[in-house]
Amino acid sequence: MLKNLLTSFLLLNSLFSFAQSKNEKVEYRIRRATSPLKIDGIVDEKAWAEAQLATDFYQVLPMDTSYAKVRTDVKMTYDDKNLYVVFINYDKLPGPYMVESLKRDFNFGKNDNDLLFLDTFDDQTNGFSFGANAMGAQWDGLMFNGSNISLTWENKWTSEVKYDDEKWVWECAIPFKTLRYKKGIKRWGVNFSRLDLKTTEKSAWAPVPRQFPTASLAYTASLIWDEEPPTASSNISIIPYILGGVSRNQEKKLPTDYRGDIGFDAKVGLTSSLNLDLTVNPDFSQVEVDQQQTNLDRFELFFPERRQFFLENGDLFANFGYQTLRPFFSRRIGLNTPIKFGARVSGKLNKDWRIGLMDMQTGKSDAVSNAQNFGVIALQRRVFARSNIAVMFVNKQLLDYQSVVDKATVKEYNRNLAIEYNLLSQNNAWTGKLMYFKSFSPNTQKDDGVFAGNILYTNKRLTAGIEFESVGSNYTAEVGYVPRINYGKLNPQIGYLFFPKSRHILSHGPTAMLTHYFTKDFSKETENEKFIAYRINFRKTNTLMAWVAHNYVYLLRPFDPTNFAGVFLKEGSEHKWDSFGIDYTSKPQALLTYSVSSRYGGYYANGTRLRLNGEVGYRFQPYVAITMSANYNQLNFKSEPAVPTDLVNKQFNFWLVGPRVDVTFTNKLFFTNFFQFNNQNKNVNLNTRLQWRYSPASDLFLVYTDNYISDTFQVRNRALVLKFTYWWNV
Template sequence: MRFWITVLLFNLGHQVFSQKNTAEKRSFIVGTTSESITIDGQLDEAIWTKLEPAKNFTQYFPNDSLPAAAQTEIYMCTDKKNLYIGIKCYAAGNDWVIESLRRDYRAGGNDNITLLFDTFDDQTNAFYFGINPEGVLREGTISNGGNVFQDFSTSWDNKWRGNAKKYDGYYTAELEIPFSTFRYPTPSKKWGFTSYRFDTQSNEISTYPGTPRNQVVFTLAYPAEMIWEEDLVTKSSAVSLIPFVSTGINKDYEDNLPTDQIFEVGGDAKIALTPGLNLDLTVNPDFSQVEVDEQITNLDRFEIFFPERRQFFLENADLFGQFGFSNINPFFSRRIGAGEDVVNEELVQNRIYGGFRISGKLDPKTRVGLLNMQTASSKSQGIPGTNFGVGVIQRKIGVRSNIGIIGVNKQAVNFDENLDTLDINRYNRMIGLDYNYSTKSNTWFGKSFIHSTFSPDTDMAIAQGTTVNYNTRKFGALWKHEYVHEDYNAEVGFTPRTNYVRVSPSAELRYYPQNDFLNNYSYGAEADVFWRPEFGKTDHFFSVGLGGELSQRSNFGFNLNHSYVYLFDPFDPTGTDSIELAADQDFSWISFTGNYRSDRRKVFSWNLSPYVGEYFNGWRYGTRGGFNLRFQPKGFFSLNYAVNVFDLPHLDGTRETYLISPRIDYTFSKSLFTSVFVQYNSQNDNTNINARIQWRFAPVSDLILVYTDNYLTGNVDDPMNRFAFDVRTRSIVLKITYWLNL
């Protein structure tokens, strides 16, 4: 009932508060050509002189009410098979900032332009394509209207071409994107289109047709109309095969196991079922090329979230993985291929045989998804073969809102009756309903959901949450509440905490002074309070702060915090396997935190986030941060770190934690990359080395060599033995993939 009351209030809010934005949309025509276009970055074909461009970009930073100082022109035409794009980016000089030649670069702090195509013109989802002055490409997707930074994904890859050419005071670019790359309705008369550009020389971010600065720069709420000179008709069916072969060796020195010889063959297939619906197949997927997780200092009492990095699961992750909240997520794809070894009581990887995914749009208002994966069994570890199934349907309502239903099933397909005593569920299921709301201008947006889980030995249990955001130029506010029943158990999801009620409001006042030093600043306050229904308050976190951005693009922030925790179980607040605090007692403390990030346009940039204050029954001092040094345009060297010192009276002396992560990334060309990533973590006495060489010998086709070492380091409390190394595991893998269009 509470869920439907929330839905009703949202819809009433839409009628009362939605800004109509009746201003006429800007538009441009996509021409038709039979002329051959060479993708060399030079706009020397005759067709570019015959087209009217999308132009008159406006500033997003430093001020969103002025025309861009560095203007941009975008031309488009089609030969019915490909979309061709010509771009001309003016600049104050020739001092371009390019971090490296690696594909899927980071936009901030670099010169580049990004184009967003809302192919269903629903201001909900979009494909984006980007290029910089060196002709380096990036592509990805925008989901949920682009309301928050989490709606931006770089995980989608496809076949397309682009190149750029630098001149005195400007650069040009040409892109060729096959229509088989897109998903769109047929016939199509127009698409939604937006674009944003980073120009480091004028210290400017500009957008087309124009985006208010209180919105994220890639929001889909303020589009132009991209009108086709001739309607797009149904494209031919597209089929892509992506086979792979991988080989290598793996050795576990810590347990003195025999060397494991690796040889795997498998692949993926992509089949366009309709212009809006796609089928993805995978057989014996191999994820050996996936980069290792970035480690963190763990001071939490609950499970830590690490993002999905496997390509097959990253594509369309917004459709399957964004139900609920990040901490009440009914489908977390990293659960697939991870089984619990009930004999040794540890989480281990288990083989994925294969699976399929159908995703896309049935019609302009209905989006669907169906995912099914099968994993192998391991009787010696007590891991049954498991089938994972997920079904999703999402229906657009109103201008930028939708309602979605999700069902998740985890089923043991060869369950061993002798393992009953090991507490393994034969199945675990959930069903959920989500309502995502956004007004036309994105002033109001949020979501409400109700989810339920059930297993053989538990009754149905629910989780419910609601968030409402109000976002204007000078004021922002958030209301968020959650409830999770003690028996709620989404085994394929991520819900690290159960049996609580949570309320988390926040508010922020924003100011934009007219001076050359400070661009903007804000005052804010937030609260985060937990209760157990049968107990009362268990945790709270209150914070007030000041933050801002200087005109030269550095950021700062200061916060005064008050924390409270009641311990139901013994807990070591240092995460160093030290003496635990006893259960059934509470603690409260005051702390100060700050942060500073320098201008990322510079060759050398750095950031710092100190912490000082009380902590449980004592004190904690620490800082985390890092620096980045560019070897423009070939690569960079970076180092991140986190250091904590704990002075707690129940311990004999202080305790320290260290996390040090240097990385070097070097690009020999736009097709040959190398990186070395080292992580030293004192909490688990481990040093990890991950080195990679990648050769992109054809579009979306790679030869990758990956070398990984894990070392047991010395006792962190003994300075003379801190960096002693004993090898734990070592592996080297060579993998080749090839993208073949049929």
């Protein structure tokens, strides 16, 4: 299998080796500004009059066979400090613009918006994205893996939006200090994208096939500089914080705790493409709380990283493996211990090489009595047209190990070595991975490796692919996310779309997916799911999907099917069931939006499970967005021989309810109130956050958190934090 897969990967790469962007002949020639520019959304300066005009956008959605029906004009220029961009968005239909709120990094599909994509190394793999919605809310993110965008990245730049009866204008200035690029490169990749919800049209200046996002760097045009982009002056930013807070754990009857902390982050531009990040005594109290999930799975749930320090060039570390098979997951750092300090070097060495180095030091806590050190090295080399080979080494080291009493259960270190090949074809039609991981711990035993891969083909109508995984019984990744070990997996999938001549339906088609788990030697099947769905995509971008599935599980260890009652099904027991469901998402153009998802069918131990998910949102645009989400699961167990006595004729009702209110008084002052009721983990959480962005990338936060017992609403703990941060360019 390995030989055949390697041969297939190399053959695919040979077909696309050393190719350029599909739109390389589409050129935007950027010239130095001939006059000063004021970022006010008014395009009346001489420099704008003399800049090249990019117009005649191509339609991407609903179809990609014509020019856009809504006119969009774009111009670019620059001076010694900034790159300037202006979008002029003309209206085709009357009526108000569709805007969810003034919140930063808005939901792309629910806002009229403009997006800029920059491939500063012209490698069609990594880049930057900037944008705004029609009321001026900003969007920025790091681009990786050809088309993915991490919106958790933030940096310092300015923009302004103005609008009248026939158009809206977005003008921005992006400091060269904010970007990462190699000195001397006079050709970048660029594309401009617009979403107009009144006409449900998504368009791009350089054409992009409809099956791909407009962020696809494989389809960028060429940005040709009239001279070398200016070298940024000293690029050092210090971001100190001051924090005061008070908290009390009433559940454990602890006295009130008062805290006062100071710390800082720093960003040092080692080169125009390589950055050093430093942190001392970091605090992440202002980070939004995780959205809770009802857990009826046999494995640990995944929650994404939200802490700012770990995010720039985060794909170098976080993109290894799959979401459920990661040798490194940064949320493991500081999980039970406070982070004392850390350093990270990341970025481009040249067009072909990227590097990431990270070292984090934690202190002691009640949960962990010894300090820990976390070190990560990642190196990535571009090969062929857009593919790359990456290597990572992860080390978790327990300090002062001699003082550990229980050496039988506490390990001195855990290390992982990972190598990965990422396939990205020149036209983005073929994507895939091939990877091998190996772990090292004291008294390491055999069968401590991972071998996995996948390949996926996508065109306008057809999607087809297969994935496999083989994970050893002794593989451990203490700084990773690997919820299950000792298994083999095969996962083929196929989907097809029809495009009818209809005023209301854009496309429809089936999808089929088979997921099979085996013992490590593939001698016995332990789990499978057969899933078939039919999806309808409407022209107003609302969607409807109906599905059926069959599941089989052979339990390799005891399992509580409620994750609540403490009643376990026996190891070696077999479980089969059928289920079906319907999902619907409403059109985003309406002020009232909603989505519903349902599932009904069998469950473990011959039981039944009903799941109802729903979310309703209403916006008083652009200032207030109210969302109510609810998740209901009902489990019923009948009197069957396989059912434990404590579950017979029992019904379990799990509710997860989460009303949320987002108020954006301006694009600099935000208020969020998020309430979550979860009776499965017997907790009610209230998180209230006020954020004032008084200066670009500088904030004042006031955060209040409450936790209650869901049955009695008795207070568990409370905390109030006031935090001040300032972004200072040295």
